[in-house]
Amino acid sequence: MKLWVLGSGSAGNAVLVESGDSRVLVDAGFAPRTLAARLRVIGVAPASIEACIVTHEHGDHVKGASAGARKWGWLLFASEGTVDASAELQEASCARVPVGESVTLSRMTLTTYGIPHDAASPIGVRVTSISTGVSAVVCTDVGHASESVRALCSDADVLVLESNHDDGMLRAGPYPPSVQARIASRVGHLSNRASAALARDVVHRNLAHVVLAHLSERCNDHGIAHRCMTDALSRTRFRGVTSVAMQHGVVGPFLPRAERAEKAVQFALAL
Numbered sequence: 001m002k003l004w005v006l007g008s009g010s011a012g013n014a015v016l017v018e019s020g021d022s023r024v025l026v027d028a029g030f031a032p033r034t035l036a037a038r039l040r041v042i043g044v045a046p047a048s049i050e051a052c053i054v055t056h057e058h059g060d061h062v063k064g065a066s067a068g069a070r071k072w073g074w075l076l077f078a079s080e081g082t083v084d085a086s087a088e089l090q091e092a093s094c095a096r097v098p099v100g101e102s103v104t105l106s107r108m109t110l111t112t113y114g115i116p117h118d119a120a121s122p123i124g125v126r127v128t129s130i131s132t133g134v135s136a137v138v139c140t141d142v143g144h145a146s147e148s149v150r151a152l153c154s155d156a157d158v159l160v161l162e163s164n165h166d167d168g169m170l171r172a173g174p175y176p177p178s179v180q181a182r183i184a185s186r187v188g189h190l191s192n193r194a195s196a197a198l199a200r201d202v203v204h205r206n207l208a209h210v211v212l213a214h215l216s217e218r219c220n221d222h223g224i225a226h227r228c229m230t231d232a233l234s235r236t237r238f239r240g241v242t243s244v245a246m247q248h249g250v251v252g253p254f255l256p257r258a259e260r261a262e263k264a265v266q267f268a269l270a271l
C-alpha cells in the first residue's frame with residue numbers, strides 16, 4: 001500500500017491510496033484540472049482511479065468529486081447525510097454509505113467513522129488492503145478527539161491526521177472572533193496540541209507514518225506543527241516518521257513498514 005497527499009488545507013484536499021493495481025481517492029477538493037496536474041506529478045492517470053469517497057460536503061473536500069467521477073469513471077461514495085446535503089453528489093449518482101459501514105472495492109475496503117465537524121454527516125476513512133490487512137487512515141476536519149475519532153486513528157499503518165492551527169496564532173490571527181470560535185469549537189478543527197495529544201494516545205510500534213494535514217495557511221506554521229507532534233511522540237513507542245502535507249503540492253509516497261506488509265502477505269498466502 002502507498003499513500004500520497006495530493007494537497008491539504010482549506011483550499012482543497014485529496015489523498016490517493018494505492019494497493020496493487022487499485023487506487024482510491026479520499027476527497028477530491030480540487031478542480032479536475034488541478035487534480036490531474038497533481039496526479040501527473042506522480043505518474044498516475046486519473047482514469048486509473050477506481051473510486052472516490054468524500055468525507056463531507058464542504059467545498060475543499062467535494063469540489064472536483066462529481067466532475068471527476070463523470071470525466072474519469074470513478075465510483076463515488078459518501079455518507080447518507082453528505083449526499084443529502086450536496087445536489088452535485090446526487091446528480092453524480094453518488095452511493096450512500098451509512099456511517100460506520102464499509103465499502104469493498106477490488107483490492108481495498110473503505111470503512112467509515114463518524115467525526116465531529118460542522119457538516120451534515122462527516123466521516124473519517126480507513127482504507128484497508130484486502131490482501132495484506134495493512135491500513136491507512138484519513139482523519140481531518142475534526143473538532144475534537146471523540147471516541148469514534150480515537151477508534152478511527154487506532155491501529156493505522158499510515159495516519160493522515162489534522163493539525164490545523166496553533167492556539168496562539170489562531171488567537172492573534174486575522175480571523176474575526178466568530179470564525180476563531182468556530183475553528184476552535186468541538187465541531188471545528190483540531191489544533192496542533194490536540195492533534196499531538198491524540199497521536200500520543202493511539203500510537204503503536206507499527207505506525208510507520210504520521211502525516212500532518214489540513215494546516216491553516218494563516219494560523220499555523222509547518223515547523224511549529226511538526227515540532228509539536230515530534231515532541232509528543234518522542235516519549236512514546238513511535239518508531240516512524242512525521243511529515244507535513246502541503247496545500248499546493250504533493251507529498252508521498254508513504255508506505256507501511258516493510259516487515260508488516262511482508263508478514264501480512266505471508267499470512268494472506270497461507271490462507
Ligand SMILES: [Zn+2]
Pocket residue numbers: 009010013058060061141214
Ligand atoms: Zn476541510
Ligand SMILES: [Zn+2]
Pocket residue numbers: 056058117119141
Ligand atoms: Zn470541513
